[in-house]
Amino acid sequence: MRRFVIGSARNLIQRSRQNSQFQRPLLSSSYRLLSSSPPADPSSSSSSTMTPPVALNTINPKVIECEYAVRGEIVTLAQKLQEELTTKPEAHPFEEILYCNIGNPHSLGQQPITFFREVLALCDHPAILDKSETQGLFSADSIERAWQILDQIPGRATGAYSHSQGVKGLRDTIAAGIEARDGFSADPNDIFLTDGASPAVHMMMQLLIRSEKDGILCPIPQYPLYSASIALHGGSLVPYYLDEATGWGLEVSELKKQLETARSKGITVRALVVINPGNPTGQVLAEENQKAIVEFCKQEGLVLLADEVYQENVYVPEKKFHSFKKVSRSMGYGEKDISLVSFQSVSKGYYGECGKRGGYMEVTGFGADVREQIYKVASVNLCSNISGQILASLVMSPPKVGDESYESYSAERDGILSSLARRAKTLEDAFNELEGVTCNKAEGAMYLFPRIDLPEKAIKAAEALKKAPDAYYCQRLLTATGIVLVPGSGFGQVPGTWHFRCTILPQEEKIPAVVSRLTDFHKSFLDEFRG
């Protein structure tokens, strides 16, 4: 059964080949048409109908193959319902759309960390830094930090392109933050600041993927950025399944099995993606497990792509986040032993600053010549946005004991994290109360990924509408309650099982409403389709 996804990856490749074969005759005929078109004649041409230069069957088939469920069909429907509610509040049996589809905390009312925003505002408008009114509006340490940051930026010019990897002084701060986190040295020259983590992931895929014969080992379920990026770059997604029965455990035996299956099909597997804490699955890896993964990558010659954007989001006392860099260094593996890229973002954590598009990757264990190529690709886009760069330095170096802002900062941080932990637990319990639903523990990240047994009749009803059964469930839930979830089929799942991803982000006072609406809907849905 687990062959399904590899099968579908192969289908994807074949379909894309068929597409290109299919397009060639089309293209050459259109080419002949174009070549024989008469010379320009403005008077006649404005009335003639243009054959559009771009049609669905003449665009890059990799774009067509790419899918991104987090902003897919369900979200488009949600936006439509929201517009209808604006013009006609009684149009639907709910007052508002509750977006539980995406890790976007501020959109659901989470407030920014004051210190971070103070520093950003001051760096945006440094002209006010030495005005007396500023002392009354901003904390003393935010003013001091803004000065420090401005002094790190050549010419204090926050409006200038920076070094292609980001402002050197900010990378120094980030490297120091990584050292403090891990207890192992970090080199600012290994840091590439990026507009969120997504462009960093694309850069690595662009570097590693030469053709559909190159494969990337990805967890299933996975955050669909990975499948989308692999599709856009024309590679093959090599799936490995997380084991739902052991709390979405990551077994090295499964990695080995899937690696060998892929190799037997002629795929050169180039990298392993690990998302820790997990998205959409919310598990936090144990250190021993991480060691085995590092060993596997080293033995098999794979780049380890470590998505560590949820490093601050751990909700259970028995688990702790360990970076893969720390784990590999603690095993005695250095720069020459393992190729490792760690992704971090300002969009997650307790800060959740998605709109700022800040992030970085730490690139270790690559030769100087390959590093130069990564630098070159970064330089084509000049640099990431400076506010995002500043914020990335702030999240890796927040106020410290003794700073004026420390108490308010840590109260804000702890308030958010403890509330997220409570929300995760409440939702997890609520899901487990539902008939036919089982939900693993939310150890970390911002999501729950419950499994749902759907009645045969519901599956048939979905099939009749040419929808995945979990997509059908989510669509019915949305139109009945305004709650937006992402169907498990958008992340991948063991064939024949159904899931959905639900964020833990609605504000705490709204959680009871989410639970009761979801519970009521679930009951009536099961009643409707009960055999």
Place this chain on the structure above:
Amino acid sequence: MRRFVIGSARNLIQRSRQNSQFQRPLLSSSYRLLSSSPPADPSSSSSSTMTPPVALNTINPKVIECEYAVRGEIVTLAQKLQEELTTKPEAHPFEEILYCNIGNPHSLGQQPITFFREVLALCDHPAILDKSETQGLFSADSIERAWQILDQIPGRATGAYSHSQGVKGLRDTIAAGIEARDGFSADPNDIFLTDGASPAVHMMMQLLIRSEKDGILCPIPQYPLYSASIALHGGSLVPYYLDEATGWGLEVSELKKQLETARSKGITVRALVVINPGNPTGQVLAEENQKAIVEFCKQEGLVLLADEVYQENVYVPEKKFHSFKKVSRSMGYGEKDISLVSFQSVSKGYYGECGKRGGYMEVTGFGADVREQIYKVASVNLCSNISGQILASLVMSPPKVGDESYESYSAERDGILSSLARRAKTLEDAFNELEGVTCNKAEGAMYLFPRIDLPEKAIKAAEALKKAPDAYYCQRLLTATGIVLVPGSGFGQVPGTWHFRCTILPQEEKIPAVVSRLTDFHKSFLDEFRG
């Protein structure tokens, strides 16, 4: 002679094919090696030397082919010299590096527009908006504008991901700004906000290019983002030459000739890139010329990719910027007649806010199904940074007569633009004074692209060092004077001619020093190599 670049594009394709053939045996042997590797043994493996999973001959050859001269070898050398000056100020015969290589105004001391920065700061830290001290620090209309913008953002959450195309209210403002500029309607749903213009260009190349058989008509000389993006996406650059003799004129007869040459080689040409005002060439197209270009694209079924990021940078009274959208609508061509993408950025203009990474593309004349695909690709990266989005709305809707900031705003704007015009003229005159150098008029943009006749001996000296002669000239200039230029070979030029690009951005008080250093160097360089 003009076949050179098409020839080199073909070589590029062939080399990349050879590369992949070259890699296959390597890969399969490394694959065999990996498959037969023994099971993990932590004790032995830390001492064994790893075969790195990624080497220069196993990365994506498209990445290797990509070049971006604006941040190439000369800039790397400049950064090295700058570091040496920091530790040892007398290390070189100059006190500072003068970066004339890149359109990065704030890095050379240009100050931001106060109103824009006020609004950005207030949107970053809205908590201060209703504090009394804020009235003393910020203009009344910046406070009002910040409120307006916050009201356009759902939940006033500047820290949330927006709609994948950007905040709807900001797109409304931009569309209104386009309408005011052009006198023709603009649809906010056609706007895609992006992190600067570069990601927008990449998105279009990704959409249009399926293989090396797809070509994009690009000006030569061109801004190397285009050649880099075409290389990264595996397409063919189809060059058309701007005519230096007529002030870098764009002749439709040349477009036709190159289109037909490309088609005769089996290339499907999909789009035409026009940069207006020109980069690196600084010319501003006449409206009649633009009409002929529109007509050409319509007749030949090409997407018109209009790089209009320098739309505010016009320095001569006899020329005016006209957007290609305005020109095509004024010809009676609507949505169904021409596929047109216009790129705009907050990095250029009088604002020059490169570090903010704001920009947009206006996408018109594509079918709904293709538009959906563009939306999908945009959604994989979630959204562009919100500060950049806000700034893009501000540059398209600056303060108006009667607003408190209007006078100071227009004084700042006019001061920058008139100073740029003076600097352009001074540098243009200075270049034309140099022996063997001719420089066209700087009508617009931020660059001059003078042609330089190099002595035969200098060309030989360059060849001995395996350098392009213009690159050799620029390197010698840098080490002698600290002035950083980009050699013409980075942009493309008629073979056998040599150029360099020089920005007009050094602050006005530094221009005399640039001129005298450059003049002295040029004389001694010619003397050294005189026949």
